[in-house]
Amino acid sequence: ADQELVHMVNKIFKESQESDLDSIDPISLIPNSAAMAEYPKLSAACCNCPMIAQVRYFMLREINKLVFQALNYIDFNEMSSHGSLAHAIHTARDRLFWGAKHHWMVSFMLRGRVCREKPKSLRLEPLKAVMLPGEVDVEAKKTMFAQAFRALMEKDWFLVDPKEKGNAFEVVLVDLHAQDAGGPYREAITNMCKELQSESLTLLIRTPDCKAADQRKQIQLWLPNPDATSKLECEMLQFLGKLMGLAFRSGRFLELDLARCVWKHLLNLPITLEDLKQVDKSWYGVYKRFEEMMKGSCPEDFDSSGCTFTYRSLTGNTVELVPGGKELDLGWDNCTRFLKLYRKAREDEISAQCAEIRKGLTAVVPPEVLALCSPSELQAKVCGAMEINLDMLERHTDYNGYKKNSKQVEWFWRILRHHCTEQQRRQVIKFTWGASRLPVEANWGTTRFHIRKRTVDKIIHSETCFFTLHLPEYESYEEMRDLMLPTISNAEGVIDGDSSLNT
Secondary structure (H helix, E strand, C coil): CHHHHHHHHHHHHHHHCCCCHHHCCHHHCCCCHHHHHHCHHHHHHHHHCCCHHHHHHHHHHHHHHHHHHHHHHCCHHHCCCCCCHHHHHHHCHHHCCHHHHHHHHHHHHHHCCCCCCCCEEEEECCCCCCCCCCCCCCCCCCCHHHHHHHHHCCCCCCCCCCCCCCCCEEEEECCCCECCCCHHHHHHHHHHHHHHCCCCCCCEEECHHHHHCHHHCCCCCEEECCCCCCHHHHHHHHHHHHHHHHHHHHCCCCCCCECHHHHHHHCCCCCCHHHHHHHCHHHHHHHHHHHHHHHHCCHHHCCCCCCECEEECCCCCEEECCCCHHHCECCHHHHHHHHHHHHHHHHHCCHHHHHHHHHHHHCCCCHHHHCCCCHHHHHHHHHCCCCCCHHHHHHCEEEECCCCCCHHHHHHHHHHHHHCCHHHHHHHHHHHHCCCCCCCHHHCCCCCEEEEEECCCCCCEEEHHHCEEEEECCCCHHHHHHHHHHHHHHCCCCCCCCCCCEC
16 A cells, blocks of 8 residues: 555656655645545555545655665665665665655765766767668677667766766767757667667567567567677677666666566566566466466376476577476476476576676666666666656647647647557657657656647658657648658658658
């Protein structure tokens, strides 16, 4: 119930853009029916005592104040020691309010090394990065990610000021005549993420479930490749960790869809069966089948179906759980041992690769800061929200040539809300912003989305450097819908200076 209460209050803080714990009066904190439906444990607690939310919030607020006053004096190197204050705070991280937590994280990072120099240029060759279907950049020399890796791995440009949230470098796209006022930077990062989540690089693989669900077009989740063990691949995984740290500090998100267990590995948190189920339901089914057999059957009824002490790895290989495991039959007397080894093998399969990523991540974000993050908070700080928050986007929109109540503006928002799929909304944002994920509410700063009237023709136009959409003066809702969406869809991947549609 306390975790749900913290989650509910965090949403209130985000909507009000407040971080001061005293900005919410406990007496005024009365969950409505929608909140009760969203938070069942909190709802159940309030049924017995209607004032429980107010009382618990007051107590949590005062505890949070004491914790944040003490944080600067705590040695987080003792975090693994049970009974230490560092361990207690790490364990209670889900009960710390995000606004106050984030404020402390920023101040802590500012006390460390910060690169305050003017951003330097990073030259990338997009045409060199064009890969043939099935081609793999084995030597890490062609893809945008590989080019950036070789240019930046030894640089300290990642240590940007977490308050200023500027770009770490200016991107020069060779042969594309693009001037970086923000668009090429975002486009370059977006393309690196696309390469990572493709066959062009060997660092990430899709989860077994996503491979099986390919034709059903479900969300594709990715994991570090357990076969990525060479010196070059380990260095590239560390570079990926540095990019994650840069995203954490700058608010310029990485468009990566990583499974939940990856974020837990990065925070050195235990992996649960539900985490493993998300990755591979077939593996989970085998585990639960034998677990239930051990609980509810007798030795005479045990059916191993010819299983041995082996399991199928994430890359599809058969791996022995013990020496000679292929010849060791599974039976009632050794099933408990099998389940323990079977689970541990899957839990540890990507731990070495995640450790390399964490090396890069902690070179940019101090371990003390990560110690206060939950997996979902780390994911949000690195990758942002997968869904486009249209209410937030509209709050940060300015109009030129149109007014907020102009019919074309009302049609535009109506199309995004009621006619577009989530994928189409991402395409619209990518077309105007150079990336398909928006900043979180607290990271917008002076950034504004601009909608300007375009009168020369009916072709929609954008400037990703300035987050600007030039919206033609369409004569009807249907005309806007039928002309705008196909144009944006066909222009995906175009960057500033490369097209008349998107400059």
